[in-house]
Amino acid sequence: MFSFLHSKKSLQQREFFHGYTDYHCHLLYGVDDGSESWGDTEAMLKTYEELGITKVWLTPHVMEDYPNTTAQLQQRFGELCAAYRGPIVLHLAAEYMICPVLTERIRNNDLLTIGEKGMHVLVETSYFDAPLHMDQTLDLLRSSGYIPIMAHPERSEYMTTKMMEDMRSRGIKFQLDLFSICGAYSPTSRMRAEKYLKAGYYDLVGTDTHSNRFLQFFAKAGVPNKLVNLLPEQPERL
Ligand SMILES: [Fe+2]
Numbered sequence: 001m002f003s004f005l006h007s008k009k010s011l012q013q014r015e016f017f018h019g020y021t022d023y024h025c026h027l028l029y030g031v032d033d034g035s036e037s038w039g040d041t042e043a044m045l046k047t048y049e050e051l052g053i054t055k056v057w058l059t060p061h062v063m064e065d066y067p068n069t070t071a072q073l074q075q076r077f078g079e080l081c082a083a084y085r086g087p088i089v090l091h092l093a094a095e096y097m098i099c100p101v102l103t104e105r106i107r108n109n110d111l112l113t114i115g116e117k118g119m120h121v122l123v124e125t126s127y128f129d130a131p132l133h134m135d136q137t138l139d140l141l142r143s144s145g146y147i148p149i150m151a152h153p154e155r156s157e158y159m160t161t162k163m164m165e166d167m168r169s170r171g172i173k174f175q176l177d178l179f180s181i182c183g184a185y186s187p188t189s190r191m192r193a194e195k196y197l198k199a200g201y202y203d204l205v206g207t208d209t210h211s212n213r214f215l216q217f218f219a220k221a222g223v224p225n226k227l228v229n230l231l232p233e234q235p236e237r238l
Helices: 002-006 038-051 070-083 100-107 134-143 161-169 187-199 212-219
Strands: 055-058 089-092 095-097 120-124 147-151 173-177 204-206
Touching: 038 070, 038 212, 070 089, 095 100, 100 134, 120 134, 134 147, 161 173, 161 187, 173 187
Parallel strands: 055 089, 095 120, 120 147, 147 173, 173 204
Antiparallel strands: none
């Protein structure tokens, strides 16, 4: 009984976020389905501070539904940085849907990369079907000198172990949505996350925070030790 209680401590209770870098969130306000206003963002950053998070990569969606240009995102990011007075180090990147918008941005050398080295590009797909030209787009990123990081593969119904192994052999990295292991999505996503964690497929994790309520709720959700122990070390510099 005692060990059972301990096995369900939350990430917040485990002080998991102390010194943590978040490599995936939608805190840039008014540009996608995440934060709607500076007030939302300010509240989320306050929660990040309380959790002990020290560095955040803002990764707004870029896709046909949100065709944010690099210049628009950089301008909003400048406004956010001018308004924020706290200690968290903020960086701007993006989360690119694999679709014609991304292909065009790659061809125009117009990408907001993630990580200090400027080599990585965070990408996502629909949860249901692999997009047309997925392999070609990932290969175009590779041949253009970038390393794609596929966001939350455990949430994609079409994804298989074989596909992940094939992608890894082509130099593609994978990012776990941290809250998949806290039950934020389907039971299948949680089971897949466990399977892929055991296989060692993930290179890093991110919260994919879209709202303060979501962040506060799942930071306090119980997570079994066996899953927390499988999480990869966050890279110090990406
Ligand atoms: Fe996201």
